[in-house]
Amino acid sequence: MTDHPTIPEVTDEDIAWIADTMGLDDLDGDRRAFLKRTGTFDVSACPGSGKTTLVVAKLAILARKWRHPTSGICVLSHTNVAREEIQNRLGHTPVGHRLLHYPHFIDTIHAFANRFLALPYLRSNGFPSPLVDDDVAKAFRWNVLQGQERWNFENWLNNRHTSIDDITFLDSDLSVALTSRDFPAGPHTATYQRAKRIIVESATAGHFRYEEMFVWAECLLEQFPEISVSLSRRFPLVLMDEMQDTSQRQAALLASIFDRTNGPCFVQRVGDPNQEIFKSGQEQNIADPFPDVGEGRTMSIGSSRRFGAPVADLANPLAIVPIDDGGLQGSGPQRAAAFSDHNRNLIIVFPDNNTDGVLDAFGTHLLETFDDETIAIGDCVAVGGVHRPAPEAIAAGHAKFPRSVEHYWGGYSPEVLKSDRHPKTLVGYVHHAQIMMRMSGDTAGGIAHFATGLKRLARQIGKPESTLERTRKHMAIRGVLAPIPDALARYDQFVNTFLIAMTPVTEEVWPGYAQQFRELAGQLCQGDINLDAGAGFLAWEDPQADLPEPGVAQAHTDNVVNVSLGDREVSIRLGSIHQAKGQTHFATLLLSTFQNHHSSEKIVRWLTGEKLAGIGEGVQNVSRLKQSYVAITRPTHLVAIALRDSAIAANRAQALEQLQARGWEIRDLLLIVAEN
Template identity: 60%
Template structure:
């Protein structure tokens, strides 16, 4: 992409961001940008412009993100431009905060202090620790943890002496018994054994990174000189721990490196979010070091006006502004943004009402501009029986549609078994995608298997996992041939795999995995991972023979139909929909009961609200800012029953069209 093309693509709102390319904007600066303002496009444009003029050969730009998804999107966009491709190699660094902490801090510390090359994987570390205990020792610790509402997953460490602590409900807490108890000693032993073997969880690597910085504070200055410009994306999702670590390296007040942070504090909906980060808050409180972009090109004024009150932090001086969408802009001022009031004991008609409303409001050509979604704050099932009439009903998305599967809703599935990886690879090929991602996906499962039974060959750390496996297997030609034949048969040709066939192939896969280890291996450590897992239900066929994606409900009215995809608010973050319906779900309280004052316009922002409702408001804001053309909210009747007539009047005065299923 040429400089002229970049300027054209990022005109208008983006032009303000491109002011950062001037010398004045090469230093520390924050950009707080609303949904649909094109944050990622602007970040990539900024980086591409910087790449053209970067003068240093041994120091580079450091780009950090909270998630692999955000990192991959930036890398992908840069990789498609000759200018941007320069940033994908030395001296620059583009990756997650975890990878940065490991590469430059934790791994050097571990290697210099006699620890083996670590395997960093939550599942592998937990399985290794649990399998270290046998018989009564294992059952005894399991029983003790369960009595304290904990599991082995909660046991971790937070200091270099490896003393056990527990991570419970988002917080590190002391181990529930003292150092002299049997349970404490067992927990300490499995953690110590795991560390000596180099098995660590992702979050535990911060312990080593933090200790290195405390022991050798000059490292911060070295890294600041190594990266004179640091750009942090999706800053609102950075945890307190991550923010503190980055602040100790790239001190925004020291001005050694230019620190530029991009995000939206109103979209912080993950538990890792740093809304309590008072030491180095985002965005910066200093006015001339912060830019606010309040104009969205995703949606128009009606949706902006309805979403704006739910912004916990007020947006600029005039609030959220809608200057979109790009397609069918004449179809957004329809006055049909929807509130659906449903009976407390029956939400079965909500999706039908939403679909019928869409069909009445738009013609088929307009509906074809994008996908329609129904999303909720809670979408995972529970073992608790919650039928209609229960005080928690509807608890989650599945109560609105019985065929909903939380597992199928995952955007990036992480199978629990190797057979699950194979099913996922077959899905990729079956859906018409290229073979490469499918083969590499299964190879990632093989890599996890190797980590479960021993220490992987160093070659396997390559990002090109399938090629790495073949490279190692070149030393055993027979196994290489059998591995290739397995991939060809079950992935390329999508030969059906059954429980019986899996039982026959397990031995071969374990033999291959053992040959990919350095030194000894123990295949007895992977029984759970090698278990047979039933394949997911294939996508259903619609009447016209077209596949219906997972978790898609089709609503038909008057010989027309509209598809509504179901999922969670967390999964929808970053997405753009044609229409979005926010479903009322239960977590401590029914969400619609707690946001009705904002829907009515009686309240605005999060001033004076407790943590639970702040989280609820942020989720609502994310949901209401996904669509380009129509937004809806499903409201439990209990939310309005005390003053029904007045509340319905206020909702209509705010611009909501109300469909009442209770009459």
């Protein structure tokens, strides 16, 4: 490689500095090797290995020694966890500030593709300032057809088990497709032409889904292949986090820009192939598989700081890709470690047609095993692979029962805590920003959410300034308003009053602020504006009835079941495995749910130790095993699994003996039912 900006060397002194700065304890050989390693390589990091913290530590060391004013580090992932970790751990330091600004770029894969490729392509081809959002695009597309034509079209789609929400395009010709398959009619048909009209009008208006932006990114690279070289020199070091969840299309795009074989940049990818339960798009990454199979280009971190040896031993057989050096190792938890080696991890066997005692059994077991102070270390959670209700009626006795999380507790709602990311009004953004901050303490996220709403208002009034397309909307708005001190002061006053001091916004005061925001939105636009527009978006909307009181944390208030034992009580929060990924719990219960098969029946041979890894398994069971692995590697102290009796019915006594030999404690609800 020539003219490659030098990547700083990481020394023992650098590691000592970042360990002190971030409060990192006992960085072992594998972790120190990751921090020091240069060049292109992949790292497979097990659950609880602290990989995001390690990524941030490495970034901080490199940024502190970085000497290239126009070339930076590019960090890509599916979420902004790395950026949030930098803000939380290093926000008070100069190096943290440096990392979050030019020449470095830390954001999602979608944001990277949009900023450097898709948006420049669209603007240069005469598209309006695009609004990239699945929900907004879907809402627009639902309204393209009207009356009888729309009714006929919806009915046709419903009969083919799809809807307008699934309509998309996969190439620059806007050829119609569905998100998971081809469109079920040929281009010559009237039905196809209706779908084509929906897509064309949506594109003309600038409304796109997130995945659709990769079409335009690919177009730019196809027309100007030299951009790949420019970007690889702009970012001589690329760090990709959560690489296991990268789709085929994303991987192919990134590989075409950042050549991991011939440079001119270094690419370091981090992830865990055993935790691949999300798919961005419908395809797995086979374009540039992770981890690399090249000799010397892969390392692993198989020691978890989250849990101890008992949980690691039970989870290890479910790892689809075997972990080097003796499998998954547990070297945690850091808090109340003495209580984690109890060997009371639990299997709850329940009757096929009765789940009533499952949550009670889990809660009672926790109260019997731990004192209140220890349980208070973290959340106690019950999760399932399926958490949304079925369109068909399923009750006890049905072959698919229990199908979803709701079958363990009738009060479960999959919509609880689901953020309304696109309120119908600007004041709805204010209400929701306050909910976000009261639930999580994420002030920056709440302010950014409100700033996104103000940008939506600007779009209705005119054409927003191009700087508002930046990810950090709040700072972009302040930048546009900076030459207008009175306007900037009004904006800052609102943020300080309602989004920092958290003063409730009322129906009485809103009209005055609505007029101010109408004027501010006009000042955020370029060219002609229409200040009479946006009346509906500026209308008053009541806050949600369950808006938390100021200062009241949201934990243990929704989808929570309380279980008592004497005068003691434990709260169990219910949710989905996908929601739980990335979380750490005190104790986790994996519920049996149904998708093609009952999950407990399909994983029981891994729980007994009869089977290891995923060799020879079909796609469905590989996915099921990965979800189970994610679920049972969430807890610091105790893991439990609910098994339908049919999972072990073929040879019940032998199965129970095998489970106990593996270290599981058994709570057999069938015996309790029989006794009663």
